[in-house]
Amino acid sequence: MDSAPPEVATGERAKAPSDAALRRDIRRLGELLGETLVRQESAGLLDAVESVRLLTKRAQGGDDAAARELAKKLTSVDLPTATMLVRAFATYFHLANIAEQVDRAAHLAQRPEDADWMNAAMDRIVEERGPAALTTALGRLSVRPVYTAHPTEASRRTALLKLREIADALITYRAAPTPRSQRRRDQRLAEIIESMWQSDDLRVDQPKVADEARNMLFFVGGLLEETVPRLLADMADEARARGAFLPPTARPLIFGNWIGGDRDGNPNVSPATTLDVLVMQHAIAIKGLIAMVQDCVDEVSMSTRLVDVTPELAASLERDLDKLDIDERIRRLNVEEPYRLKLSCVRQKLTNTRDRIAARADSRPGHDYVGRDELLADLLLIRDSLLAHRGELVANGALATLIRTASAFGIQIATMDVREHSDAHHHVVGQLADRASGNDGAYAALSPTARLDWLGAELAGRRPLAPFPPPLDTEGSRTFETFRAIRAAQKWFGMEIIESYIVSMTQGPADILAPVVIAREAGLVDIATGSDGRARADIGFVPLLETVDELRSAGTILDTLLSVAPYRAVVTARGNVQEVMLGYSDSNKDAGITTSQWEIHRAQRVLRDVCAKHGVQLRLFHGRGGSVGRGGGPTHEAILAQPWGTLSGEIKVTEQGEVISDKYLLPALARENLELTIAAVLEASALHTAARVEPGRLELWDATMNDISGAAFTAYRQLVDDPQLPTYFAQSTPFEQLGALKIGSRPSKRPDSGQGLAGLRAIPWVFGWTQSRQIVPGWFGVGTGLRSALDAGKQAQLREMYAEWHFFKTFISNVEMMCKKTRLDIAEHYVLSLVDPELHPIFERIRAEYAKTVEAVLEITGESELLEAQPTLRRTLEVRDRYLDPISYLQISMLARIRAGDTDPQLQRALLLAVNGVAAGLRNTG
Numbered sequence: 001m002d003s004a005p006p007e008v009a010t011g012e013r014a015k016a017p018s019d020a021a022l023r024r025d026i027r028r029l030g031e032l033l034g035e036t037l038v039r040q041e042s043a044g045l046l047d048a049v050e051s052v053r054l055l056t057k058r059a060q061g062g063d064d065a066a067a068r069e070l071a072k073k074l075t076s077v078d079l080p081t082a083t084m085l086v087r088a089f090a091t092y093f094h095l096a097n098i099a100e101q102v103d104r105a106a107h108l109a110q111r112p113e114d115a116d117w118m119n120a121a122m123d124r125i126v127e128e129r130g131p132a133a134l135t136t137a138l139g140r141l142s143v144r145p146v147y148t149a150h151p152t153e154a155s156r157r158t159a160l161l162k163l164r165e166i167a168d169a170l171i172t173y174r175a176a177p178t179p180r181s182q183r184r185r186d187q188r189l190a191e192i193i194e195s196m197w198q199s200d201d202l203r204v205d206q207p208k209v210a211d212e213a214r215n216m217l218f219f220v221g222g223l224l225e226e227t228v229p230r231l232l233a234d235m236a237d238e239a240r241a242r243g244a245f246l247p248p249t250a251r252p253l254i255f256g257n258w259i260g261g262d263r264d265g266n267p268n269v270s271p272a273t274t275l276d277v278l279v280m281q282h283a284i285a286i287k288g289l290i291a292m293v294q295d296c297v298d299e300v301s302m303s304t305r306l307v308d309v310t311p312e313l314a315a316s317l318e319r320d321l322d323k324l325d326i327d328e329r330i331r332r333l334n335v336e337e338p339y340r341l342k343l344s345c346v347r348q349k350l351t352n353t354r355d356r357i358a359a360r361a362d363s364r365p366g367h368d369y370v371g372r373d374e375l376l377a378d379l380l381l382i383r384d385s386l387l388a389h390r391g392e393l394v395a396n397g398a399l400a401t402l403i404r405t406a407s408a409f410g411i412q413i414a415t416m417d418v419r420e421h422s423d424a425h426h427h428v429v430g431q432l433a434d435r436a437s438g439n440d441g442a443y444a445a446l447s448p449t450a451r452l453d454w455l456g457a458e459l460a461g462r463r464p465l466a467p468f469p470p471p472l473d474t475e476g477s478r479t480f481e482t483f484r485a486i487r488a489a490q491k492w493f494g495m496e497i498i499e500s501y502i503v504s505m506t507q508g509p510a511d512i513l514a515p516v517v518i519a520r521e522a523g524l525v526d527i528a529t530g531s532d533g534r535a536r537a538d539i540g541f542v543p544l545l546e547t548v549d550e551l552r553s554a555g556t557i558l559d560t561l562l563s564v565a566p567y568r569a570v571v572t573a574r575g576n577v578q579e580v581m582l583g584y585s586d587s588n589k590d591a592g593i594t595t596s597q598w599e600i601h602r603a604q605r606v607l608r609d610v611c612a613k614h615g616v617q618l619r620l621f622h623g624r625g626g627s628v629g630r631g632g633g634p635t636h637e638a639i640l641a642q643p644w645g646t647l648s649g650e651i652k653v654t655e656q657g658e659v660i661s662d663k664y665l666l667p668a669l670a671r672e673n674l675e676l677t678i679a680a681v682l683e684a685s686a687l688h689t690a691a692r693v694e695p696g697r698l699e700l701w702d703a704t705m706n707d708i709s710g711a712a713f714t715a716y717r718q719l720v721d722d723p724q725l726p727t728y729f730a731q732s733t734p735f736e737q738l739g740a741l742k743i744g745s746r747p748s749k750r751p752d753s754g755q756g757l758a759g760l761r762a763i764p765w766v767f768g769w770t771q772s773r774q775i776v777p778g779w780f781g782v783g784t785g786l787r788s789a790l791d792a793g794k795q796a797q798l799r800e801m802y803a804e805w806h807f808f809k810t811f812i813s814n815v816e817m818m819c820k821k822t823r824l825d826i827a828e829h830y831v832l833s834l835v836d837p838e839l840h841p842i843f844e845r846i847r848a849e850y851a852k853t854v855e856a857v858l859e860i861t862g863e864s865e866l867l868e869a870q871p872t873l874r875r876t877l878e879v880r881d882r883y884l885d886p887i888s889y890l891q892i893s894m895l896a897r898i899r900a901g902d903t904d905p906q907l908q909r910a911l912l913l914a915v916n917g918v919a920a921g922l923r924n925t926g
Contacts, residue, residue: 019103021103025103026096029095029166032190032193033088033091034046036197045084045085045088048084048085056881056882056883057882059885060878060885070885071829071889074886074889075893082894083913085890086887086913086917087197090887090920090921091197093883093917094920095193097920098166098167099170104672105171106174108668108671116675117675117676117679118238118678118679119238121678121679121680121682122134122244122682124687125137126242126244128687131243134243134686135239137649138244138246138252139649140650141252141649141678141682141685142252143252143651144253144254144653145652145674146255146256146258146417146621147216147220147256147655147656147660148654149209149259149262159199162192162196163665164666166189169185202909202913209259209260210280213280217413219661220414221284222664223255223664224288225288225291226670227667227671227674228408228409229404231671232253233400248404249376249407251407252408255408255414257277257281257414258416260273260416261416262417262418263418263424264419264504270478270481271485272485275489278412279358281413282413283354284413285412285413286411288405288409289405292401292402292405293343295402297340297343300339300382301339301340302339303336304337307389309385310389312381312385313381313385317342320342320349321341323367324345324348324352325348326348339382339386343382349375350369352364352367353368357492369411370492371411372406372407372410372412372494373494375410376403379402379403380403383395386399410494410496411494412494412497415498417501419501420482420501420503420504421504421505422504422505422506422511425515425518426443427479428472428476428514429514430444432466432470432472433465435466436466448508448510452508455516455517456513456567458517459527460527460566469484480518483521486501486539487523487524500539500541500542501539501541503515503544506546507549507550507557508560509557511543512567513564524537524539525538527566527569535570535572536573537570537574540578541570542579542580543557543558544582544583545582546586546587547586547590547591548590548595548596548599551603554607555609555610558580559613562578562610575617576616576617577616577617577618578611578616578617578618579619579652581621581622582620584596584622587599587600588762589760589765589777591716592780594781595709595713597811598705598709601641608643608646617650618646619650619652620647620651622651622654624638635676635677635680636679636680637806637813638810639651639681640684641807641810641811644688644691644692645690647685651681692804701808704794704797705808707789707792708786708789711788712782712785714784715783715849716781719776719846724839724842728839728843729768729769731834731836732827732830732843733768733769733774733830734895735760735768737915765777770918771918772826772830773826773888774830775821778814778821779818779850779853780846780853782856783852783853783855784849786798790856799860799862815853816866819854820874821877821922823885826885829888829889830888830892830895831843834895834899884918884921887917890910891917894907
């Protein structure tokens, strides 16, 4: 992926740690892999691997003869040997990746406790604002990583499990490096590597939504069991040490999920799928909570012979024992231990909840739980009683950890978002409106202003548009049934199970009002005031702004929307919070990285001001991908680079594809990544409440960025608007192989999107450029934009912006990293071998822009080479290329054979293995 280890992601503030242990681990893993190749295949295969590796090293050192020999050797190699070579190098990358992760975790373990990100953020807040400000910031904190099924993880779950086992073996040896533990480590590693070699690297079948959900739960379930309880307990302890307070039921960390709820362009997600995934989520969450409850049962052995309990707890326990089927032995043995008895009742209710949900049955009050609040009510009764009877230490031990964990995860482990395309809602409302008016096509014929007025008036009224269920065509019924599924889910699982309804491709306020009308018809919204004088809205509605035009219209869209009285009532009913999602991937594909990043930054400022005008709290949802070309990069830096005042404690950020396994496969790294995000949001919310620079300087910087963006946009659009680019892209990249990899349930093109690049999703767009090492989405246009400012005599200002403006520094740093990952010498082999010569000028345009970008970046940073300030990351990328280049050469040869008409299934398989290998080497697909 494009995020570097924390010690290098921030410019290597401290001296880079020694990598001797990492090099030792990688060397030993490579030796064991070599032994596996000899044992499983032949000594000749290992010799071939070593020959290719050494040739590559010489070629990268400038030996032209070696480069020619390498190309010739790999072009002419027979298919079985090519397949074995690809597998060998790809396996090496998987082993090197996990060794790097283990090394990062080891350095984290050696870091002083007071040097971690969370403590540093807390210290800064206390120093500048005092303990009360820290308490306020912690109380408002709500960081929500949202897991999506966007298909960019090429590795199978089988491989991820084996890599986790390799990590465990490496970690165990590092903790106790003795000759015996080394022998045991090597034996275990050899077993796993052999198993990996004999396991298929490719998926046999396209994953279903349920499969994607299981993958997500593999990681999030691990967070519940290992990482988050300790992190939350430490947050409370560190706050207390600074004179601040984190409430026991605070939710500084919440998890979200799109899998099973994201309908946009995925026909495989149905209302039934949504409910199936939610049942799976509850099973995992309840399993983890039951284990934690049991830990508390073992601890709270207080006897009524020695201490009393509160009347409230005693009465609650009596009701529970009267209703629940608690084992007679437990009743007898714990008769004088009310805390244990009450927790046994909690455990039984959780078990009943799991069984009830699996059966899709209605709740029985007092027998099970519906949502988080009922569980917390029982746990808080126990806590309050302990605190009232000299049990403070026990109350603040395992029980407090259970309460904090239950607050974060609930009994559902993650809150699901539902997403659908804006056109689907107008399709439904159009049928209902035309039926009500008796005039077919009337709704579709309305102007945007007239449509907005009609929807607003409809929401303000009381009439239903149609009988229930409404008469709709197949597609309309599918959309309407989604709202009914949300209502059923909230009834069975609690109101917080689905909170946000995201409208993709929002182009105007009517695109949000349309689903609100449908939600009213489904019983989820009631604008007509009730006896309390307030509207009811069981879900919130979220515009997703995806293209540059929409980002530029963000303020107008939201201002108009919040000015519609019925919709403003919905926002009030949702706690006066308006969520807005910003789409990084599509805006980048639409306008290039410079304009995308700048317009997203500007949109955040405008949205902040509009919400302040209407007295509404803004919650930003950042739809970031794994690669820089899709909004990726170090999360901590991205959050701190947001405009002032845009964060007030709440944030949502997508986590997807290979980013999830890189961040969350190992508990230590999972903790570090969560802590990085929490620390950044905490600091930005408490301290970045006003501009860091005077308005005059910021205006100058803004004007310069506008000029840079304009020039970059023109250069980028000239490339993507070239009528020959679709053909060039198809010929010079293996993007068509993405679907054959079977890494996601969603099609790579939007339905009815037609031919060409317009309908191509951002993932295959970035995937193709990345595989061929061109990585156009990560930097194209930047050079032209920066050069326009440099030529205008603004070098000093650009260096000032780089030194003092967090947004600009983060932007340049991400571009610099993508330029380093780009290898146009390898890309040239793709072009010369696969692309019609008439299209070669496009590559020359790409080459020229790349040179311009590198030159401008170095002029601004003052470096003599890319990543000069991050030697660890630079060295890592350079070493990887020694193993990555051969896979690229082999991939080119295979593509050429396939495009020449070779239909050998083994060739197809070998090509897919090569695609997997490049993804493993670069640590991202798209």
